[in-house]
Amino acid sequence: xxxxxxxxGMMMWLLGALSILGLGTIxxxxxxxxxxxxxxxxxxxxxxITLVREGKEDEAIEFCEKTNNSVSRTVKSILLAYKYExxxxxxxxxxMKEKALEQIENLEKRxxxxxxxxxxxxxxxxxxxxxxxxKSFKAIALEGAGDPNVVANxxxxxxxxxxxxxxxxxxxxxxxxxxxxKVDKIMMQIEKTSTALINIKKNRDEI
Numbered sequence: 001x002x003x004x005x006x007x008x009g010m011m012m013w014l015l016g017a018l019s020i021l022g023l024g025t026i027x028x029x030x031x032x033x034x035x036x037x038x039x040x041x042x043x044x045x046x047x048x049i050t051l052v053r054e055g056k057e058d059e060a061i062e063f064c065e066k067t068n069n070s071v072s073r074t075v076k077s078i079l080l081a082y083k084y085e086x087x088x089x090x091x092x093x094x095x096m097k098e099k100a101l102e103q104i105e106n107l108e109k110r111x112x113x114x115x116x117x118x119x120x121x122x123x124x125x126x127x128x129x130x131x132x133x134x135k136s137f138k139a140i141a142l143e144g145a146g147d148p149n150v151v152a153n154x155x156x157x158x159x160x161x162x163x164x165x166x167x168x169x170x171x172x173x174x175x176x177x178x179x180x181x182k183v184d185k186i187m188m189q190i191e192k193t194s195t196a197l198i199n200i201k202k203n204r205d206e207i
Contacts (some may be wrong), residue, residue, distance in 0.1 A: 011128030015121065022172045025110050029179055037069045037186060045193045049074055052200050057083065070103040071189045077102065078194060086153045094188040096194040103190065107183045107197075111176065118172035125165015132158030 008093035044067055051060040057079055077099040136155055 011124055011131065011161045012164060015128070015161065015168060016123050018117050018121050018124065019164075019168045022114060022168060024116070024176075025113045026171070026175045027080075029110060029114075029175070032106075032109075033179075033182060035068075037182070039066075044069075044071060045189070045196065048193060049196055049200065052079075052197055070107060070186050071193055074099050074103050074124060074190045074192055075197060077135035078197060096191075096198055100187070100190050100194060104183070104187060111179055111183070114172050114176040114179070118169050118176055121172065122165045125169075126163045128161025128165070129158040132156070132161065 047063060048060055051063060052083060053059070061076055061079050063081070064072040078095060081095055081099065132155060
């Protein structure tokens with residue numbers, strides 16, 4: 001590995017930094033979702049709706065505290081807002097949106113880093129390729145093209161940086177899309193559960 005790093009030239013320093021940044025972000029986001037987004041199943045929605053429909057808001061809040069994910073945290077925030085801060089919101093929909101936005105910030109945190117790594121890495125690899133080819137052509141201009149060893153270093157640098165850029169970008173792109181799909185799924189569950197909850201509360205208020 002060290003041999004390839006040296007052969008890749010100065011662009012390998014940038015690519016090395018991008019690889020560390022991308023890997024660190026992937027590990028951090030994986031740990032976050034494993035710790036904070038458990039029990040993402042439909043049973044939670046059904047249980048919450050049942051409790052709220054029966055007027056058992058306190059039990060619903062306790063149930064949310066036992067379930068560790070963004071959906072439960074959003075529902076808990078909405079129920080507490082209904083209980084203590086209901087007059088602060090113009091409408092039930094604005095209440096839901098505000099509480100949902102509080103969760104999406106944590107869900108999307110650092111995902112932009114993966115987007116940057118996945119975009120810059122192949123560009124950095126391509127730049128390394130260009131620099132390597134320039135090095136080869138300079139060697140040809142100075143010493144001629146008779147000896148293949150003259151251009152070998154430049155071509156090696158070009159190929160190594162290209163490969164390194166792709167090896168960094170591909171996992172970053174896969175992780176970025178995976179986490180984004182997970183965020184979309186969670187936000188859909190938040191919206192469905194929160195909307196059902198608010199509809200129950202609105203219908204009850206109208207009676």
